[in-house]
Amino acid sequence: MYQNIAVIGASGAIGRAFVNLLSSSYPSATLYAFSRNDTINRDKTALRNVLYHEINYQDESSIENAAKKTIETGPLDLIIVTTGILHDGELMPEKSLHDLSAQNFRLLFEANTILPALLIKHFSPLLNLNRPAVFALLSARVGSITDNKLGGWYAYRASKAALNMIIKNSAIEIRRKHKESVIIGLHPGTVDSPLSLPFQRHVPEGKLFTADFSAQSLLKVINHIAPTQSGQCFAWDGQRIEA
Incomplete structure (x- = not known):
């Protein structure tokens, strides 16, 4: 089904899982795994159809x-972006307006909005024009304005x-040239990873x-x-998340 695949953010928990899954599911495909470090290279001997490359997200x-x-x-034929940040060191999601910080806003927008936009800019022109092609980026349910019932995490x-607006805009533009292209945001659920670790005690049973x-x-x-x-x-689970 897919002949050429790119996974960007391949050293993270979900990124590594995608690389392993896609490598085994499509053994005849060529899979490009991009990461800002070389930790993913540990899998080189096992995943022979994967080409590993480093990428500097700030450049x-x-x-x-x-x-x-x-x-x-x-x-x-398929591009998957799994990059993103929720917390890092002293950077934690805000509980109230009192916690707002210009620096935190800059860091999160650079990682969660600007970087994906630049990835779309440079990778979307490479989508296959002769067959259906998919560009998928990790978003989050908490990015839904309609679904926001708890507040916080500004x-x-x-x-x-x-990011969801960037995806919508890009979909409109890309579709003008490629009617069978798809660009979507994906909510992975709460995944047992360093990103969710500080918040796992609040996750309902069976939802981690x-x-x-x-x-x-x-x-x-x-x-x-x-x-x-x-x-x-x-x-x-396939359910559409409202904007």
């Missing part, structure tokens, strides 16, 4: 060069809401997923998305 020229590396084997919610389960669920969503659904955001 647009590095993003552009990363995209160019995929041209060697033809256009891309910068993270806002950065993901902005392994990265493998999340990747498998999201791949099912990707494989059943129609071009008419491009620009939307979907949860791991």
Whole structure:
């Protein structure tokens, strides 16, 4: 089904799970795994159809060069972006207006909105024009304005809401040239990973997923998305998330 695949953010929990899943599910495909460090290279001997490359997310020229590396084997049928940040060191989601910080807003928007936008800029022109192609980016349910019932988490919610608008805009533009293209946001659920670790005690029983389960669920969503659904955001169970 997919001949050329790119996974960006391949060293994170969900990124690694996607690389392993896609490598085994499509053994004849060429899979490009991009990461800002070389920790993923530990899997090189096991995943022989995967080409590993480093990428500097803070350098647009590095993003552009990363995209160019995929041209060697033809256009891309599937692009998955699993990058993102919720907390880091002293950076934690805000509980109230008192906690707001311009620095935190900048960091989260750079990681969760600006970076994905630049990845779309440089990787979307490489989507296969001769067959259906999918560009999927991890978003989050908390980026939904309609679904927001609890408040808090100002910068993270806002950065993901902005990402969802980037995805919608991109879908409209890309569809003008490629009617069968799909660009969507994906909510992976709460995954047992360093990103969710400080908040896992609040997760209902049965709702803390392994990265493998999340990747498998999201791949099912990707494989059943129609071009008419491009620009939307979907949860791991296939349910559409309202803006």
